[in-house]
Amino acid sequence: MLIFAISDKGGTGRSVTSTNIVYRHALQGNDVCYLDFDFGSPTAGAIFSVGSVARGTTRKGLHDYLLGEGAPEPHRVDVWTESDREGLRTKPPGAGRLVLLPGNEGGGELPAVEEETLRRCVQLFSRLDEEFDLVMVDVSAGRSFTAEMVLQATVRLPSVPFRWLVFHRWTRQHIIAADGLVTGADGLLDAGTRFGHDRNALRDRIRFVRTAVLEPDAAELVGLRDEQRAWLFACDTELRELASRHKVGRTSMLGKIPLDPILQWREQLISDEDVLASKIANAETAAAFDDLAKKIVDDAAWEGL
Amino acid sequence: MTSVNATFGEVAAERRIASAPLSHVSIELGHLYMEDFEAGPERLREQFRRVAPWAGTVRSSWQDRVPGGRARVSTCFLIDDYFSRFSTPAELVPMVLEAAADCDLTIDYIARESACAVSDGVELARLVEDRLVNDPPPDTNGSRPPVKESGWLCNGARSPQVGTVQAMGKANRWAPPLQNAKRGHSIFVDVELWDENGGKRTWSCPFLAAVWQLLRLGLLRTDGRLPLRPVMREDAFPDDWESLPAVMQLNPAAAPFSAYTTLSVLSPRFLPVELAVRTILSQVAVDGDVLRQVVARSGGEGIRLEEELVDRISYVFA
Amino acid sequence: MLVMGEVHTGLLQNSGEIPESTCRDVLQLLSGERVRVSRRPIVYAVSPDLLTGVDCRLPSASQSRIRGAGTVLSRSSITGGRVVQGSSFTRIERSGSDRRQPWSHYLARPGVVEVLGKVKSRDLADGFAEDPPADGLDLGAISARFLDVVQSSPLLDRRAPFKIARTRLRWVAEEGEPAIRFTLHSEQMRTVRLVHTGEFTPAVADLCEDLALHDWLLTALLVIIERARIGGTPGPEAAVKLAPAVDHLLHLWMPSARVDDVLSAYWESLDRRPGFTRQWQSLVDRVRDQLAVHTLAFLREKSGGGAR
Numbered sequence: 001m002l003i004f005a006i007s008d009k010g011g012t013g014r015s016v017t018s019t020n021i022v023y024r025h026a027l028q029g030n031d032v033c034y035l036d037f038d039f040g041s042p043t044a045g046a047i048f049s050v051g052s053v054a055r056g057t058t059r060k061g062l063h064d065y066l067l068g069e070g071a072p073e074p075h076r077v078d079v080w081t082e083s084d085r086e087g088l089r090t091k092p093p094g095a096g097r098l099v100l101l102p103g104n105e106g107g108g109e110l111p112a113v114e115e116e117t118l119r120r121c122v123q124l125f126s127r128l129d130e131e132f133d134l135v136m137v138d139v140s141a142g143r144s145f146t147a148e149m150v151l152q153a154t155v156r157l158p159s160v161p162f163r164w165l166v167f168h169r170w171t172r173q174h175i176i177a178a179d180g181l182v183t184g185a186d187g188l189l190d191a192g193t194r195f196g197h198d199r200n201a202l203r204d205r206i207r208f209v210r211t212a213v214l215e216p217d218a219a220e221l222v223g224l225r226d227e228q229r230a231w232l233f234a235c236d237t238e239l240r241e242l243a244s245r246h247k248v249g250r251t252s253m254l255g256k257i258p259l260d261p262i263l264q265w266r267e268q269l270i271s272d273e274d275v276l277a278s279k280i281a282n283a284e285t286a287a288a289f290d291d292l293a294k295k296i297v298d299d300a301a302w303e304g305l
Numbered sequence: 306m307t308s309v310n311a312t313f314g315e316v317a318a319e320r321r322i323a324s325a326p327l328s329h330v331s332i333e334l335g336h337l338y339m340e341d342f343e344a345g346p347e348r349l350r351e352q353f354r355r356v357a358p359w360a361g362t363v364r365s366s367w368q369d370r371v372p373g374g375r376a377r378v379s380t381c382f383l384i385d386d387y388f389s390r391f392s393t394p395a396e397l398v399p400m401v402l403e404a405a406a407d408c409d410l411t412i413d414y415i416a417r418e419s420a421c422a423v424s425d426g427v428e429l430a431r432l433v434e435d436r437l438v439n440d441p442p443p444d445t446n447g448s449r450p451p452v453k454e455s456g457w458l459c460n461g462a463r464s465p466q467v468g469t470v471q472a473m474g475k476a477n478r479w480a481p482p483l484q485n486a487k488r489g490h491s492i493f494v495d496v497e498l499w500d501e502n503g504g505k506r507t508w509s510c511p512f513l514a515a516v517w518q519l520l521r522l523g524l525l526r527t528d529g530r531l532p533l534r535p536v537m538r539e540d541a542f543p544d545d546w547e548s549l550p551a552v553m554q555l556n557p558a559a560a561p562f563s564a565y566t567t568l569s570v571l572s573p574r575f576l577p578v579e580l581a582v583r584t585i586l587s588q589v590a591v592d593g594d595v596l597r598q599v600v601a602r603s604g605g606e607g608i609r610l611e612e613e614l615v616d617r618i619s620y621v622f623a
Numbered sequence: 624m625l626v627m628g629e630v631h632t633g634l635l636q637n638s639g640e641i642p643e644s645t646c647r648d649v650l651q652l653l654s655g656e657r658v659r660v661s662r663r664p665i666v667y668a669v670s671p672d673l674l675t676g677v678d679c680r681l682p683s684a685s686q687s688r689i690r691g692a693g694t695v696l697s698r699s700s701i702t703g704g705r706v707v708q709g710s711s712f713t714r715i716e717r718s719g720s721d722r723r724q725p726w727s728h729y730l731a732r733p734g735v736v737e738v739l740g741k742v743k744s745r746d747l748a749d750g751f752a753e754d755p756p757a758d759g760l761d762l763g764a765i766s767a768r769f770l771d772v773v774q775s776s777p778l779l780d781r782r783a784p785f786k787i788a789r790t791r792l793r794w795v796a797e798e799g800e801p802a803i804r805f806t807l808h809s810e811q812m813r814t815v816r817l818v819h820t821g822e823f824t825p826a827v828a829d830l831c832e833d834l835a836l837h838d839w840l841l842t843a844l845l846v847i848i849e850r851a852r853i854g855g856t857p858g859p860e861a862a863v864k865l866a867p868a869v870d871h872l873l874h875l876w877m878p879s880a881r882v883d884d885v886l887s888a889y890w891e892s893l894d895r896r897p898g899f900t901r902q903w904q905s906l907v908d909r910v911r912d913q914l915a916v917h918t919l920a921f922l923r924e925k926s927g928g929g930a931r
């Protein structure tokens with residue numbers, strides 16, 4: 001199964017959330033890999049705490065592979081052995097493989113979708129699908145050639161299942177923008193249909209994920225004045241209405257991740273140790289990732305809207 | 306217990322390759338296009354008059370080479386019914402035969418050009434296209450699939466595309482194309498193999514000519530069988546081209562159609578076409594078993610064939 | 624002089640095994656050429672041989688810059704309708720000249736790469752078996768594509784019963800006193816160095832493909848057993864995870880099935896040490912025992928559950 005992680009705006013929490021999802025999915029016993037297709041800024045290595053590829057790899061990375069710079073196989077990083085975080089460096093019993101395919105350090109955005117690049121992308125997806133239960137692809141933000149490439153690649157792999165996750169924050173601007181990325185002019189549905197996807201079938205394969213959500217009744221808000229809390233409630237209600245008007249509402253939402261202080265300070269994986277031993281992370285955050293990691297492959301959560 | 310030597314064979318797992326009857330040389334006496342036909346029988350006679358001495362020379366040189374002078378020489382003539390159709394076999398073939406006879410030439414076989422595209426349901430052109438193994442430019446290490454420009458074949462590396470590779474990356478500058486096995490300077494050749502219009506593919510003239518050469522050299526097989534056998538002429542020639550066999554044997558006493566080597570006597574205006582044919586043929590991988598078969602046959606007759614098949618083909622441009 | 628090859632092996636991307644007729648269609652890679660199939664003792668189908676042209680650096684243990692040009696011979700095959708292989712090899716020979724010849728010269732020697740200039744056979748063989756240069760001859764990439772061709776066939780449903788990595792086996796064959804060395808490198812990479820008496824024949828490539836096939840079977844079974852976490856998870860769960868091995872792998876072990884008699888001694892020696900078949904047998908017993916224990920527990924629960 002291929003999962004494409006996209007957001008309309010940058011800095012929504014797409015990378016942090018999608019890496020945590022694959023990490024949880026691996027802990028649940030699946031072989032997973034993460035492709036850093038955010039070509040303009042390939043920094044997934046940092047989130048997995050693999051220092052040697054924190055800003056992309058200096059070996060043959062995904063850029064080299066896709067642009068045909070002589071690399072038959074892109075560099076693979078086994079997170080369980082190469083992470084600098086001690087807690088990640090041993091594979092927990094029962095966990096699956098956790099592999100990162102980094103982009104090139106200093107690599108840039110794709111300039112266009114060339115046939116040769118597309119062919120290589122199809123080959124890569126097809127080979128990884130043979131080997132991994134889940135392939136998570138960070139497609140970067142907004143309308144990009146990368147998004148166009150993966151839309152086209154999936155048309156050529158009709159029997160490989162795929163799904164899209166659209167990440168957005170819980171604000172007015174973000175809700176409108178996330179909807180626009182999917183249903184707007186030249187959005188995923190428009191472009192996808194142009195490349196040969198069935199519009200409705202594609203629509204069924206797209207779900208939204210709300211990131212860094214602060215629930216009005218959250219523990220963090222206990223110290224707030226009544227006026228502030230009332231305002232937050234009103235705001236939240238308004239956003240809910242806005243979201244359902246934009247079809248970004250509950251039914252098309254796969255999950256939401258609460259705002260977590262440690263993620264505000266550092267882009268990282270939240271391990272059980274962070275929750276139970278050092279207690280720096282909230283249990284709700286870990287649980288939300290865990291839940292999403294199950295839902296992305298749970299067909300019931302993806303039934304037609 | 307004594308050990309038993311068991312053999313087990315499975316027919317489907319073994320490969321059998323038919324062998325073709327072979328002459329020493331196949332001489333192409335000419336190639337008829339619409340305009341030649343329109344110019345009338347005198348143009349044909351003129352062509353045959355030019356060809357006759359060369360054909361004679363080749364015949365006698367093979368007679369010298371073969372013990373007892375028993376050289377097997379066959380002659381053939383190709384009519385274009387692929388790019389343009391004109392007249393009927395019933396009208397045209399006798400005219401060609403007569404013109405040849407006037408110049409003391411015997412045409413042993415007559416062939417239709419469209420048979421090089423498809424014959425008896427076998428797509429010969431497709432067969433040959435599938436056997437193209439591109440001449441690799443230096444630093445081709447197998448890591449990428451061969452660069453194939455759909456419908457084209459060249460003898461080197463094309464100019465790189467001008468433009469950028471990555472956002473904010475360096476731009477590619479123009480560079481000349483290069484011939485792979487160049488001697489000093491390049492003679493870069495890029496040949497169009499076919500084009501398509503409304504889903505219908507038209508093979509190019511050089512490509513069909515390459516198929517024609519391979520047929521004359523007896524090097525093509527389909528499922529191990531010979532793709533095409535000459536059919537003996539009947540008394541009357543048909544009124545439409547489809548009813549004419551792909552290759553028709555006119556002379557009952559003729560030596561076999563296919564041969565170890567070929568000679569084509571052509572007008573110099575065919576020079577570019579034949580350069581293209583050579584470019585194509587030097588990238589056709591003939592089945593290894595067939596190559597060995599032909600080498601063994603010729604070796605058995607005491608004849609040393611050129612290793613490379615392009616060297617078994619010769620021309621006279623007259 | 625010597626022969627280099629690389630075989631990639633993987634699980635056919637289809638829910639069940641495919642019948643012989645589908646094997647034929649999937650492997651029909653060249654018009655006018657038949658797919659060869661043998662049925663005993665296991666269905667084995669192989670595509671026609673195809674050529675790929677190369678002109679590049681050759682591996683060298685001493686890091687010398689050696690250039691070779693010629694063709695690599697490749698094929699795809701399916702064993703038991705279940706396991707797919709992409710295999711490539713080429714004979715490395717000295718060339719009469721230091722210059723790159725016209726391409727027709729190389730096509731007259733299908734499956735041969737000629738070295739331009741001087742070269743030591745040992746240097747090449749060591750270089751290939753170790754870590755070939757990234758810009759050098761890449762038989763692996765070619766074999767991987769021959770595997771892709773099969774996997775991407777529209778005749779397959781792509782719903783393979785389990786996910787599993789491909790393995791690669793790189794091999795070098797030289798003439799001399801018979802010997803074979805099989806080395807496991809990373810999780811996916813293996814090398815075989817083989818010395819044979821007399822001239823190289825394609826039967827040597829067949830042997831290497833057969834070794835690669837069985838090494839993959841062993842690797843796959845080990846992975847499945849590891850995933851099942853016998854003892855670490857409740858019995859029924861482990862049994863479910865072991866089931867694909869029973870359904871899809873256990874019947875495929877047929878060492879030496881297609882190996883020429885002359886070469887079967889190589890298999891026999893590898894079976895003595897490290898003992899592939901011994902390891903396979905013990906894994907198979909483990910899977911079967913586990914399933915038997917689970918079945919017993921299940922039956923006991925069913926009959927005893929009512930009484931209690």
Ligand SMILES: Nc1ncnc2c1ncn2[C@@H]1O[C@H](COP(=O)(O)OP(=O)(O)OP(=O)(O)O)[C@@H](O)[C@H]1O
Nearest residue numbers: 010011012013014015016212258259260263264267
């Ligand atoms: N649940 C959360 N709670 C608090 N902060 C978060 C949460 N999720 C993400 N963040 C923070 O938000 C910032 C942006 O996250 P991230 O880098 O994952 O976004 P992105 O969408 O991948 O951005 P870009 O488009 O730049 O790649 C980071 O500092 C991250 O730590």
Ligand SMILES: [Mg+2]
Nearest residue numbers: 014015016038
């Ligand atoms: Mg990011």
